[in-house]
Amino acid sequence: MAPNNDPMKCVFCGADGPASSVAHIVPESLGGPRAPVGLQGATCDRCNQYFGQKVESVALGSFPFLITRLMAGIPTKKGKMPATQSTLGQIFGTGRPGFISVDPRSPEAAQGVSDGTITRLTILAEVTEPLAVCRMALKIGVEFLAKHFYEVAISPRVSAAREFARRPKRGSQWWAILLSDPVTFLRDIGDPRNGSELSLFEHQGCLACLLEMPGLALMVPLQPGYEPPDASELPEPEYRIIRAVA
Numbered sequence: 001m002a003p004n005n006d007p008m009k010c011v012f013c014g015a016d017g018p019a020s021s022v023a024h025i026v027p028e029s030l031g032g033p034r035a036p037v038g039l040q041g042a043t044c045d046r047c048n049q050y051f052g053q054k055v056e057s058v059a060l061g062s063f064p065f066l067i068t069r070l071m072a073g074i075p076t077k078k079g080k081m082p083a084t085q086s087t088l089g090q091i092f093g094t095g096r097p098g099f100i101s102v103d104p105r106s107p108e109a110a111q112g113v114s115d116g117t118i119t120r121l122t123i124l125a126e127v128t129e130p131l132a133v134c135r136m137a138l139k140i141g142v143e144f145l146a147k148h149f150y151e152v153a154i155s156p157r158v159s160a161a162r163e164f165a166r167r168p169k170r171g172s173q174w175w176a177i178l179l180s181d182p183v184t185f186l187r188d189i190g191d192p193r194n195g196s197e198l199s200l201f202e203h204q205g206c207l208a209c210l211l212e213m214p215g216l217a218l219m220v221p222l223q224p225g226y227e228p229p230d231a232s233e234l235p236e237p238e239y240r241i242i243r244a245v246a
Helices: 028-034 045-059 065-072 107-115 130-148 156-166 182-188
Strands: 083-085 089-093 100-104 173-180 197-203 206-213 216-221 239-245
Touching: 028 065, 045 130, 045 156, 065 083, 065 089, 100 107, 130 156, 130 173, 130 197, 130 206, 130 216, 130 239
Parallel strands: none
Antiparallel strands: 083 089, 089 100, 173 216, 173 239, 197 206, 206 216
């Protein structure tokens, strides 16, 4: 609740008043129908719409979220299945976890799939939208913080995170750490017990948020003040340091 029973204010823009829309902390197009919902009123309708149209829609089209949505068969709010290009052609989600459909790029590729001589495809596993991914991670972190510790979420302690998520200044920077494990991902993606898990922790006096899903984890600091570990401590391709510049 808001401190001293004052009217709830949006943690991102400071606007007060009731919010009519439901703000999912993890977008439905990533977390599915069980995606966690934020504190009512902590994100105003205007900011909720902004994040959906300008930040989340871009981030969800980038690795690792696009592949997660594709393999999990999670559609958009409008019911459209995710799709991406591969070495074999365009692939689409089917709505069935672990199953995809393929539109081969050529008759030869189609024949290879049909007769079983082609059994492998390659998908780009690069974070193509680091700015949107970091901003979405911050939005998730701030909303999760607001759900449990509203006064901290609106405090100066995380003002830089709120600003970078909603209105980053030109030249400002942020970072996140991504852990991806394709073996675990493919093993667990169809298990209905698996979903998105969020947690908050403090490291070196700095708040951070961790998003965990089958086969991936994304950690983002909610305050400036410390740098990510040295790249030598985070071996690729399992770990990646995502650096974003506005």
